[in-house]
Amino acid sequence: MVNRKLIRPTLSDVKEQPPSKFVDGQRKRVPPEVTNAEQYYYLKQMSSKTPMVIKLVDGEEVLGVIEWYDQHCIKVNRDTEPNLLIPKKVIKYIYKEDEVKELDQNVLYQNGG
Numbered sequence: 001m002v003n004r005k006l007i008r009p010t011l012s013d014v015k016e017q018p019p020s021k022f023v024d025g026q027r028k029r030v031p032p033e034v035t036n037a038e039q040y041y042y043l044k045q046m047s048s049k050t051p052m053v054i055k056l057v058d059g060e061e062v063l064g065v066i067e068w069y070d071q072h073c074i075k076v077n078r079d080t081e082p083n084l085l086i087p088k089k090v091i092k093y094i095y096k097e098d099e100v101k102e103l104d105q106n107v108l109y110q111n112g113g
Helices: 009-016 037-047 099-109
Strands: 050-057 061-069 072-077 085-086 090-094
Touching: 037 061, 050 072, 050 099, 061 085, 090 099
Parallel strands: none
Antiparallel strands: 050 061, 050 090, 061 072, 072 085
């Protein structure tokens, strides 16, 4: 029978070489919960006064320009109708009014109209 010596690194050797998923003894940073993308989008649309379509949970569509926003609601200015203060919890999604016009023109062009 052959006597084999087990080679193990010492504890100091292990401490000197951090594993690949750890940097400087710390774990990788978790992505932030708040990316400020929503705030950036609102500010961009407000500054350019882009006509927007706000689709509500009940299916109603509100057309207008976003005047201001906060954590819980947005204020929409409309030309022909009264301005609205809309709670964010009733908003299904928001898109630019121009996107609908472009889509309609593409459909007409494809159908030969």
